[in-house]
Amino acid sequence: MRIATLSGWGQPHDALSALLPGSHAIDYAPCESVEAALEMIGQQAHDYDALVGWSLGGQLAARAIAEKRIAPQKLVLIAAPYQFVQSPASRLGMPRLTFDQFTSNFSRDPLRTLTKAWDLVGYEDAFSDVVRSQLAAYSKQAVLANNWLNWLALLDGYSCDVLDFDHFPPTLLLHGEADVVVASAQSSQFAQRIPRAKISLWPGCGHAPHWHDTTRFKQLVSEHLHA
Numbered sequence: 001m002r003i004a005t006l007s008g009w010g011q012p013h014d015a016l017s018a019l020l021p022g023s024h025a026i027d028y029a030p031c032e033s034v035e036a037a038l039e040m041i042g043q044q045a046h047d048y049d050a051l052v053g054w055s056l057g058g059q060l061a062a063r064a065i066a067e068k069r070i071a072p073q074k075l076v077l078i079a080a081p082y083q084f085v086q087s088p089a090s091r092l093g094m095p096r097l098t099f100d101q102f103t104s105n106f107s108r109d110p111l112r113t114l115t116k117a118w119d120l121v122g123y124e125d126a127f128s129d130v131v132r133s134q135l136a137a138y139s140k141q142a143v144l145a146n147n148w149l150n151w152l153a154l155l156d157g158y159s160c161d162v163l164d165f166d167h168f169p170p171t172l173l174l175h176g177e178a179d180v181v182v183a184s185a186q187s188s189q190f191a192q193r194i195p196r197a198k199i200s201l202w203p204g205c206g207h208a209p210h211w212h213d214t215t216r217f218k219q220l221v222s223e224h225l226h227a
């Protein structure tokens with residue numbers, strides 16, 4: 001089964017591909033717009049059997065499928081945000097003041113802000129040292145070469161409420177119950193909307209289930225993709 005992967009905001013584009021041998025990591029971060037990113041996903045993943053997306057990459061995977069740019073046989077969403085910023089109509093997502101402060105901090109001091117963001121990936125995780133060691137293997141400067149500030153603006157105000165989930169493939173949702181970046185309630189919201197969804201919530205796990213327990217991650221993904 002051919003697998004394409006999409007990583008998260010401020011993350012190395014190949015953060016998932018090392019765990020899924022032979023998979024193709026799509027580097028959408030340099031795109032100037034969501035439309036350009038979705039077009040790239042449509043071009044690069046159109047003949048792949050499965051799509052695995054982490055965090056922002058998971059949301060983009062859902063948007064690409066909803067817009068019928070791709071039609072994978074299986075989908076895996078890891079700690080994917082249904083929406084990034086809370087709205088008056090929904091408590092899902094990051095509080096508005098927190099998002100605005102993060103954006104401001106990132107515009108003034110991107111390296112320091114990215115460092116704090118990476119710390120949050122493993123925050124409250126029972127295996128936080130393992131998660132942080134995985135991120136430590138990547139270059140922050142290389143990651144900052146991408147246009148992540150632009151992506152914050154592009155994500156502001158978006159909700160997956162606008163998506164049509166009726167034609168989605170069987171979907172596995174993985175989420176850490178201790179995630180402080182994207183609350184696990186967001187995966188629960190996806191599970192309510194996607195007709196053939198299975199959700200696995202992990203106690204003691206933060207924003208990176210794939211690093212929290214690599215063996216379990218690989219096993220669940222393999223079982224889902226080959227079911």
